[in-house]
Every structure is written in C-alpha cells, then in structure tokens.
Amino acid sequence: MRVLATRRLPGEAWNELRDVEIGTPDRRRDDVEVLIVANETVHEAVLDLLPSLRLVANFGVGYDRIDIAACRSRGIGVTNTPGVLDAATADLALALMLAARRRLVEGDDLVRGGDWDIHWADGPFLGREVSGATLGIVGLGRIGSAVAKRARGFDMRVIFHRLTRGNDAGYRELDDLLRESDIVSLHTPLSTETTGLLSRERLALLRDGATLVNTARGAVVDEEALIDELVSGRITAGLDVFANEPEAPEALRGLPNVVLTPHIASATVETRTAMTRIVVYNVLAFEHGEPLKTPV
Numbered sequence: 001m002r003v004l005a006t007r008r009l010p011g012e013a014w015n016e017l018r019d020v021e022i023g024t025p026d027r028r029r030d031d032v033e034v035l036i037v038a039n040e041t042v043h044e045a046v047l048d049l050l051p052s053l054r055l056v057a058n059f060g061v062g063y064d065r066i067d068i069a070a071c072r073s074r075g076i077g078v079t080n081t082p083g084v085l086d087a088a089t090a091d092l093a094l095a096l097m098l099a100a101r102r103r104l105v106e107g108d109d110l111v112r113g114g115d116w117d118i119h120w121a122d123g124p125f126l127g128r129e130v131s132g133a134t135l136g137i138v139g140l141g142r143i144g145s146a147v148a149k150r151a152r153g154f155d156m157r158v159i160f161h162r163l164t165r166g167n168d169a170g171y172r173e174l175d176d177l178l179r180e181s182d183i184v185s186l187h188t189p190l191s192t193e194t195t196g197l198l199s200r201e202r203l204a205l206l207r208d209g210a211t212l213v214n215t216a217r218g219a220v221v222d223e224e225a226l227i228d229e230l231v232s233g234r235i236t237a238g239l240d241v242f243a244n245e246p247e248a249p250e251a252l253r254g255l256p257n258v259v260l261t262p263h264i265a266s267a268t269v270e271t272r273t274a275m276t277r278i279v280v281y282n283v284l285a286f287e288h289g290e291p292l293k294t295p296v
C-alpha cells in the first residue's frame, strides 16, 4: 500500500507505517492509495493526479481545504483527528485572552528592551479583567465546550452561539452575543456558512474594549475589517489563525493591542503525538480492511 504524506508527523506511532513517501501530490501517481495531509488543499485537480487514491487522512480536526464531496463521489474516505486537541486548543484560547487583556506581550517587550524605567504604580499597563468577564463562545462543540469549562474557573459568565439553536439558557443570537460579551472566542469550523461570519458590521457590534480571540480559522472573520478595528484601538485581539497563512497581515505586526501566534493551538508534544496516533490508526485500519476510526 503506497502512502504519500506531505510531511513526517511527530511521535512514535509514525514508525508503524510502512512504505510512506514524503512529498506533495503535484504530479500524476498511479500507485498512491493513501494521502496524509495537514489540511493542505485536496480538490478535484489533486484527486485527478491520484487515480488509485482511497483514503485522505488529515492530521488535524479541521478539513476545510479538503473537498469532501469530491472525495465521496470518487469513493475516497476522509478522516480527521477529533477530540485529542480540544484541551490544547482551549488552553491557548485562554492564554490569548489573558495575554491580550493583561498586555503580556507589551510588558515583556518593555522589560526585554531595557525600557522599564517607571514605578509599577505609575505604569501604563492597565489591562482589562479576565476574571468575571462575560465570555461569548461562537461554536459550542468540543473545543468551545472545553473553553467554557476553563472559563468557569475564572468566574466568567459564559454565553454562546451555535448553528443549532437548542434551549440552553446561555444561547444568544450571534449579534446579541457580540453586543453582550467582553471577550468573544471563535470555535467554529470554516465552511461556506461561516466564511466571513464576523463581518465588518458584526465586528462593529463589539463593545469598546472587547477582546476577540480566534483559534479557529482566519477566514471566519473579515480580516480587513478586523485590522481596521484594531488600528482604531477600539478592541483588542488574540489571533492564532489568519486568512492567508503562513502570513499574518503586515498591518497587525506593529499594533500593541493584538497578540499574534503562528497557528499553535494544537502544538504541544502530547497533542501532536496523539494526533499522529489517530492518523496512523486510520491508515492501518484502511490497510487491514477495517472500518475507519474517525471518518469525516
């Protein structure tokens, strides 16, 4: 069974795979049956190059760059890595909330730059509380729920929005959630429904001094509009994801009111190792003719 993988994945489980070639699917290959990607684009043109393909195993829970319908119509299975990255992603969301609202990066820069020359009581580093704040979670799936659980430890009041309404007391229509929250954290997958979900008009609903945290996908937010809001200084943000990765817009880089991280929400040794384990389980299940472990 020939496996093509866009990269070697971390952790011991990787060694259980045989016959893996590292490379990109950029030329016709009649032998490749399994493709391992990290949400790199897999659309019709890629599938045309791999006529024997039967499985796309995605290293990651989000599969927005994989054309699921095209795979299905060709009888190609798709798997992802749900569950194992909820804690790490929720932890990073909390870290970004704390960093943005308590101005951690600004403070660190000041100290490192040797520019700390004022008494703490005169300091300009007044932030905004995380404890007791109202947290609006957009997308209350596994990761959103893990964020809610952590938020309770900070005495936050949690409200949420999700596509399927439900009767829970914390549910809000999206516009109401944006108006009511001190902090908004995004945990929705990227789809046609969620692309640009936080439009310019919606971003304008955020309270003055509110904080937007995005560990989901950059394109869920109108990035240009977000830049305008941040340049105006009206809000703060913690961003782990961007519309055009691995680039972060130049306009954000000099702003003190945004904390920027390079898509590291799942980047812990433990979580990435567990993600590889799931990829390998799926590939081996396919090889042995067993049901896929985590089909999309």
Ligand code: DGY
Residues within 6 Å of the ligand: 039, 059, 060, 061, 062, 063, 085, 265, 266, 267
């Ligand atoms: C995912 O799993 O989709 C993330 O973006 C990578 O952690």
